[in-house]
Amino acid sequence: MATFERLDYTFHTLGEICAADLYLPVSTAEGPWPAVITGPGFAGVKEMLIPSYAQSLATAGIACLSVDFIGFGASGGTIRQDIKPFDQIQTLRDGLACLENDDRFDSKRLGVWGTSLGGAHSLVIAAEEQERIKAAVALIPHISVATPGVMERVGLGIPIVRDLFWRTLGYAPATMAVTGESGERAVMTTDGAVEWIGQVTKEAPRYRNEVTLASLLQxxxxxxxxxxxxxxxxxxxxxxxxxxxxxxxxxxxxxxGMANVEFVDFEGSHFGLFGESLGETVRLTTEFLKKHL
Known part of the structure; x- marks a missing residue:
């Protein structure tokens, strides 16, 4: 017997249509259910990694709305593969408003979670939506970029400036690979990035291994x-x-030092966390949100 159901879901954000997956409980008591929202990590799409967590949450009685950010996956957007963090955060806010105004969900029990860049967004949402968000989970969240290091490693200073100029004249944005082998010109070349992406994109046909140069500046x-x-x-x-x-x-x-924060540290690398430790991180995320929502 199924313990959850997944529905296609859309809403308006930033003048575009956001495509999302809505995971609903089916084997627990009828709603209104607590609900959480999430979005993918850097340049990801909603079919990558998120389903493992969303299915567990829905099975535990917590609805989960996972989005494709504008310009990625199944969502609208003329300029593709372009990361603007605060636009992505606005999309999460608009998704939260949908949950808040849907009678199937308890507007007093809303949460947010995410991994990597999505984890960073969960921190921003939790900080700025304190009246709405009652619990949050941030897995390996982005905090900041070591500015000289990343720009020097991929040699992007001059290319980004050139790209921004050409974009003002209407040219398509320049892009680069998201993941690559060590020594290749890509955003992520460590922590087993290539192998992990190869595994998780098998069920994500809309994923593209590219991102605009301007995304790095963002x-x-x-x-x-x-x-x-x-x-x-x-x-x-x-x-x-x-x-x-x-x-x-x-x-x-x-x-x-923050009294409201519970830390759990795992051995391993960025993408390695979602190998042997995936099941444990799913369990911890589910139990934490169930406890606090």
């Missing part, structure tokens, strides 16, 4: 440390101690 300016310090609801922070992409040290530096 990421350099996206720092969530201040937002993390402002979160007041119960927050579970899951780190990977050998993470070379969103270092555990930065996550701890942002939130150590």
């Amino acid at each position: 990421m350099v300016g996206y720092n969530t440390k201040g937002y993390a310090r402002r979160v007041r609801c119960p927050l579970l922070a899951i780190c990977a101690v050998d993470d070379g992409i969103t270092p555990a040290s930065r996550i701890h530096d942002a939130m150590d």
Whole structure:
């Protein structure tokens, strides 16, 4: 017998149509149910990684709305593969409003969770929507970029400036690979990125291994440390101690000493966290949100 159901879901955001998956409980008591919202990590789509968590949450009686951000996956948007963190956060806000105004869900028991860049967004949402968000989970969340390091490693200073100029003249944005082998020109070349993406995209045909150069400039300016310090609801922070992409040290530096934060550290790398430890992170996320919602 099925313990959850997945429905196609759409809503308006940023002048476009956002495509989402809505996971609903079917084997628990009738609603209104608590509900959570989430979005993918860097350049990801909703079919990657998220279903493992969303299915577990729905089975436990918590509805989950997972979105494709504008310009990615099944969502609208003329410019594709372009990351603007605060536009993505607005999409999560608009999705929250849908949950809040839907009688199937308890508007007093809403939460947010996410991994990597999605984890960063969950920190911002939890900090800025304190009246709406009652619990949050951030798995290996982005806190900040080591500015000189990333720009020098991929040699993007001049290409980004050139790209921004050509875009003002109406040319299509320049792109680069999201993941690549060590030494290749890609955003992520460590932590087993290529292998992991190869595995999780088997069920994600809309995933594209590219992102606009301008996205990197956006990421350099996206720092969530201040937002993390402002979160007041119960927050579970899951780190990977050998993470070379969103270092555990930065996550701890942002939130150590906060009474509302529960830390769980796993051995392993950024993408390695979702290998042997995937089941445990799903369990922890589900139990934490069930307890606090």
